[in-house]
Amino acid sequence: xxxxxxxxxxxxxxxxxxxxxxxxxxxxxxxxxxxxxxxxxxxxxxxxxxxxxxxxxxxxxxxxxxxxxxxxxxxxxxxxxxxxxxxxxxxxxxxxxxxxxxxxxxxxxxxxxxxxxxxxxxxxxxxxxxxxxxxxxxxxxxxxxxxxxxxxxxxxxxxxxxxxxxxxxxxxxxxxxxxxxxxxxxxxxxxxxxxxxxxxxxxxxxxxxxxxxxxxxxxxxxxxxxxxxxxxxxxxxxxxxxxxxxxxxxxxxxxxxxxxxxxxxxxxxxxxxxxxxxxxxxxxxxxxxxxxxxxxxxxxxxxxxxxxxxxxxxxxxxxxxxxxxxxxxxxxxxxxxxxxxxxxxxxxxxxxxxxxxxxxxxxxxxxxxxxxxxxxxxxxxxxxxxxxx
Ligand SMILES: Cc1cc2nc3c(=O)[nH]c(=O)nc-3n(C[C@H](O)[C@H](O)[C@H](O)COP(=O)(O)OP(=O)(O)OC[C@H]3O[C@@H](n4cnc5c(N)ncnc54)[C@H](O)[C@@H]3O)c2cc1C
Numbered sequence: 001x002x003x004x005x006x007x008x009x010x011x012x013x014x015x016x017x018x019x020x021x022x023x024x025x026x027x028x029x030x031x032x033x034x035x036x037x038x039x040x041x042x043x044x045x046x047x048x049x050x051x052x053x054x055x056x057x058x059x060x061x062x063x064x065x066x067x068x069x070x071x072x073x074x075x076x077x078x079x080x081x082x083x084x085x086x087x088x089x090x091x092x093x094x095x096x097x098x099x100x101x102x103x104x105x106x107x108x109x110x111x112x113x114x115x116x117x118x119x120x121x122x123x124x125x126x127x128x129x130x131x132x133x134x135x136x137x138x139x140x141x142x143x144x145x146x147x148x149x150x151x152x153x154x155x156x157x158x159x160x161x162x163x164x165x166x167x168x169x170x171x172x173x174x175x176x177x178x179x180x181x182x183x184x185x186x187x188x189x190x191x192x193x194x195x196x197x198x199x200x201x202x203x204x205x206x207x208x209x210x211x212x213x214x215x216x217x218x219x220x221x222x223x224x225x226x227x228x229x230x231x232x233x234x235x236x237x238x239x240x241x242x243x244x245x246x247x248x249x250x251x252x253x254x255x256x257x258x259x260x261x262x263x264x265x266x267x268x269x270x271x272x273x274x275x276x277x278x279x280x281x282x283x284x285x286x287x288x289x290x291x292x293x294x295x296x297x298x299x300x301x302x303x304x305x306x307x308x309x310x311x312x313x314x315x316x317x318x319x320x321x322x323x324x325x326x327x328x329x330x331x332x333x334x335x336x337x338x339x340x341x342x343x344x345x346x347x348x349x350x351x352x353x354x355x356x357x358x359x360x361x362x363x364x365x366x367x368x369x370x371x372x373x374x375x376x377x378x379x380x381x382x383x384x385x386x387x388x389x
Contacts, residue, residue, distance in 0.1 A: 013035075014036065018046055018214065019163065020348060020351055024351065026171055028360070047216050054100070054252055099152060139253065146298075182201075185225075186199040187334065195331045195332070212359065219316065233317050239311055240291050246264065248266070270291045273290075328373050
């Protein structure tokens, strides 16, 4: 049985209906391919739904330059993505540049100032250094103990669940086949060792010209099934959602282990823990309390706000904090786009553009060496896996 639409277009099976898989499938369709998304549960319900939607890495200066190039390329594509989704679906993804502010307290353990300013200058990210009074002009409710801040006024955000809903709708409008409750349990190999399709849990085999593994935190398990080492592991992140008056928090505010992301309607996301606990679902009171304490330290006035909800997600973590992107030399026909870790939403449009064109035969314009699938496994303490609890 085939799930593809009839015709001679390149048949691409995309494993995983997160932001990476869905958006790449959409771009593949626009380039003239015949993609199918296979999702074991519901599309856009895992990490891509759970994330905070900050369109800037946490501490980008800790990564190699190639990572900034990838991020810059992807972020430059957000305006076009926003326009395309709005035009196609009429849906608003709440993409906006409300800026990122990192406040400084006198007793801070980590001082990012010099590194952050040097990185911003080198890569042309506008940044302002604020004293205490200027910080309060930008964020009137910030703690009286804050004695200055760095402000990146052009950093943006997007509301993930809305982004995913719009991408899902766009796939429907473009008649891309999306199958939910379709778990891929094996990659099918032809006699010459190439990957020629996938097998679903129910036994059905779907033949394809190319297979894209975009299964987020679960990608490593599937790769292992063909003997390939892809060290992608879940890194659990918990988030608390507060509700206060719209405008109480103006910018994304990041300090040490916590960040606040204000939505237009007064919701404020507080994130996020970094836990190496495998696929253990659920939130815990101790983590939620820690996040709340960090919030109140940054903005004591938020103490009165309502706690609306709390949730968690599994970031597809990698040892060096960088995604795996590209073909697998040992298995022609197999492509990888996973391990986006803390930056999958920021990297989504760039990844979708890059992977769709690459699969359709165009060489990438960026140097992809640092993101190659078979790179040595090197654990980087500051951006890689957190220490297990
Ligand atoms: C708390 C938290 C905060 C975050 N904050 C940010 C942020 O501010 N900015 C940012 O850019 N990023 C952020 N991220 C990271 C970002 O959400 C992820 O990097 C991104 O969503 C990864 O997308 P994905 O499509 O690879 O994975 P997912 O969204 O997890 O999608 C993978 C999909 O594959 C499916 N799947 C798995 N195995 C199979 C199989 N065998 N067969 C079929 N389907 C399968 C899964 O069900 C899932 O739907 C955050 C993540 C978390 C958890």
